[in-house]
Amino acid sequence: MGLMRKLAEQLSQPRGSWGQVVGVFLGRLNRPANEWTLKLLEIQPADRVLEVGFGPGVGIQEAAKLASRGWVAGVDFSETMVEQATRRNAALIATGRVELRYGDVSSLPDNDDTFDRVFGVNVIYPWREPVATLKELRRVMKPGGRIALYFVDKEDMKLWHPPADLVTLYSGPEVARLLAEAGFHEARFVIKKRWFWNGVCALAEK
Numbered sequence: 001m002g003l004m005r006k007l008a009e010q011l012s013q014p015r016g017s018w019g020q021v022v023g024v025f026l027g028r029l030n031r032p033a034n035e036w037t038l039k040l041l042e043i044q045p046a047d048r049v050l051e052v053g054f055g056p057g058v059g060i061q062e063a064a065k066l067a068s069r070g071w072v073a074g075v076d077f078s079e080t081m082v083e084q085a086t087r088r089n090a091a092l093i094a095t096g097r098v099e100l101r102y103g104d105v106s107s108l109p110d111n112d113d114t115f116d117r118v119f120g121v122n123v124i125y126p127w128r129e130p131v132a133t134l135k136e137l138r139r140v141m142k143p144g145g146r147i148a149l150y151f152v153d154k155e156d157m158k159l160w161h162p163p164a165d166l167v168t169l170y171s172g173p174e175v176a177r178l179l180a181e182a183g184f185h186e187a188r189f190v191i192k193k194r195w196f197w198n199g200v201c202a203l204a205e206k
């Protein structure tokens with residue numbers, strides 16, 4: 001199996017001891033993207049927040065600082081990442097302010113209209129049915145709630161030649177269109193240059 005394929009598999013769903021290493025790497029590499037996404041999300045102290053594909057749990061930890069009187073839930077379908085993020089957020093989990101679940105974002109256990117804010121950082125590429133998944137996220141959001149999805153722009157990702165059967169690459173307008181198709185309002189995107197790639201954050205409201 002090619003190196004790029006193995007890497008794409010690990011980034012899409014980190015597993016085993018290599019997954020642990022990938023998690024440590026993601027925790028450092030993606031911290032600025034998580035911080036930027038959370039800034040755009042404008043979390044309020046009493047908000048109920050959901051992170052999809054939390055990986056090593058850096059975004060969960062930062063979101064919990066902002067939702068200081070609220071509640072932060074996360075879902076990830078990598079057992080390795082659930083373990084790593086649980087270790088990172090053990091103190092917050094013990095207080096009941098954070099809840100991390102193992103599961104697929106396409107089918108959430110939450111009631112309709114639960115969350116004020118939903119976010120995901122570098123998580124959309126392996127989604128097989130992005131509009132259906134976004135509809136599921138919209139279902140669990142309160143009316144007026146905001147979603148923020150960060151990803152690296154298609155043109156920059158193309159340089160890595162990721163396997164097309166495993167990941168789908170997106171531009172800002174494409175994700176804004178998917179959000180609108182899923183029923184969100186005010187779908188838009190902003191771009192931030194980092195080193196040699198453009199980070200894109202797509203935003204919308206329910």
Ligand SMILES: C[S@@+](CC[C@H](N)C(=O)[O-])C[C@H]1O[C@@H](n2cnc3c(N)ncnc32)[C@H](O)[C@@H]1O
Pocket residue numbers: 011012013014026027030031034052053054055056057059075076077078081103104105106120121122123126127
């Ligand atoms: C590239 S990592 C990014 C992790 C983290 N958001 C960060 O900023 O470092 C993508 C994560 O999303 C998770 N993921 C991808 N698709 C998922 C899905 N359909 N359901 C749940 N988790 C998913 C993977 O298991 C992985 O932990």
